Amino acid sequence: MASVLVFGATGVAGIYIVNALVAAKPSFPRLGIFTSQNTVDTKGELIQRLKGEGVHVHVGDVGSDEDVLAAYKDYDTIVHAAGRNAILSQIGLLRLAEQSPQIKRFLPSEYGTDIEYSPASANEKPHQLKLKVRAYIQEHVKRVQHTYVVTGPYAEMALTRMPPAVEAVGSFDVHAKKATLLGSGDEPVSYTTMPDLGRFVVATLLHPEPVRNRAIRVNSFTTTAHDVLAEFEKQTSAKWSVSHTSLEELKKLEKVAWESDKPFATVYTLRRIWVEGGTLYKERDNALVGCEDSETLTTLVERVIRTQTDERAGGQL
Ligand SMILES: NC(=O)c1ccc[n+]([C@@H]2O[C@H](COP(=O)([O-])OP(=O)(O)OC[C@H]3O[C@@H](n4cnc5c(N)ncnc54)[C@H](OP(=O)(O)O)[C@@H]3O)[C@@H](O)[C@H]2O)c1
Numbered sequence: 001m002a003s004v005l006v007f008g009a010t011g012v013a014g015i016y017i018v019n020a021l022v023a024a025k026p027s028f029p030r031l032g033i034f035t036s037q038n039t040v041d042t043k044g045e046l047i048q049r050l051k052g053e054g055v056h057v058h059v060g061d062v063g064s065d066e067d068v069l070a071a072y073k074d075y076d077t078i079v080h081a082a083g084r085n086a087i088l089s090q091i092g093l094l095r096l097a098e099q100s101p102q103i104k105r106f107l108p109s110e111y112g113t114d115i116e117y118s119p120a121s122a123n124e125k126p127h128q129l130k131l132k133v134r135a136y137i138q139e140h141v142k143r144v145q146h147t148y149v150v151t152g153p154y155a156e157m158a159l160t161r162m163p164p165a166v167e168a169v170g171s172f173d174v175h176a177k178k179a180t181l182l183g184s185g186d187e188p189v190s191y192t193t194m195p196d197l198g199r200f201v202v203a204t205l206l207h208p209e210p211v212r213n214r215a216i217r218v219n220s221f222t223t224t225a226h227d228v229l230a231e232f233e234k235q236t237s238a239k240w241s242v243s244h245t246s247l248e249e250l251k252k253l254e255k256v257a258w259e260s261d262k263p264f265a266t267v268y269t270l271r272r273i274w275v276e277g278g279t280l281y282k283e284r285d286n287a288l289v290g291c292e293d294s295e296t297l298t299t300l301v302e303r304v305i306r307t308q309t310d311e312r313a314g315g316q317l
Helices: 014-023 037-042 044-052 065-072 089-099 119-123 125-140 164-169 194-206 225-236 247-259 265-275 297-313
Strands: 004-007 031-035 056-059 077-080 105-107 145-150 171-173 178-182 189-191 214-217 221-223 241-245
Touching: 004 014, 014 031, 014 044, 014 194, 031 065, 037 044, 037 056, 044 056, 056 065, 065 089, 077 089, 077 194, 089 105, 089 125, 105 194, 119 125, 125 265, 145 194, 164 171, 164 178, 164 247, 164 265, 171 225, 178 225, 178 265, 225 297, 241 247, 247 265
Parallel strands: 004 031, 004 077, 031 056, 077 105, 105 145, 145 214, 178 241
Antiparallel strands: 171 178, 189 221
């Protein structure tokens, strides 16, 4: 049974991972998070909730060997969920893990689009930092085992309502009953819901052998933009107004965004990859980690409708 220390635990992905670990707590004798004083100060309520659930909170500087080694003492498994900008901070942590005999496994921050899907993946800008981490592991991490959990896009984010300035990147607006679909609308894409992301990470931790030192490709369901739209229309009992952003238009928007150094450029690139088929596999690896029972499009659309309705009621839209 693994004792697990999570980095990036209060982030967008990290909190789903921590919540799933807490839910599976009897399988993990010790759960901890490593976080900064700034996060403790700014996310006090969440930190208190986690403490109340028996999660040990280690506060320190992720760049300090001393702080990290002190936290590593009590764990054998590291789960990392650093955000895109902090991906390279994992290299120091991997170096320290390799030097710490009690650390047996490290799950690097992946949880997204496959960065080694095809030869073209090597040139995709958003993949570069994660590729560097994989290269470091290949070259320097010999004793500590790793698994790259590749989930494809989060369904909640793909089915969200985008602000008007960027809705060409794909948008589902429940109140306006308006959607912008990518490509022809018929391209299949494999998605993972965020609760399933947490379950997949837990399942990966519970099945170390079949997933030792490799990437696994897991997802909740595969669907098309037209099927998503049909589900929204069914559940809202209304016909939606629809526009499309063709693959060619998406590529143009992507190019302009990178040329003008917009942070949003990453989103255009990832969505172009999805439309091009970069989330599809002959076989997914859910069975390898005993996780065939995933969420469905129907459940997800119900949740998106509820979330957007609540946001509107709360004045956030
Ligand atoms: N599949 C998808 O659609 C999708 C979507 C979004 C993200 N992702 C992936 O999920 C992973 C996590 O992304 P995210 O969006 O959840 O990240 P995030 O919310 O931006 O950040 C996650 C955490 O990273 C830590 N962090 C921030 N700056 C740091 C720094 N300078 N040094 C060390 N740690 C730092 C913080 O940890 P504390 O909690 O300790 O403050 C933060 O909460 C990434 O690999 C990302 O590519 C996938």
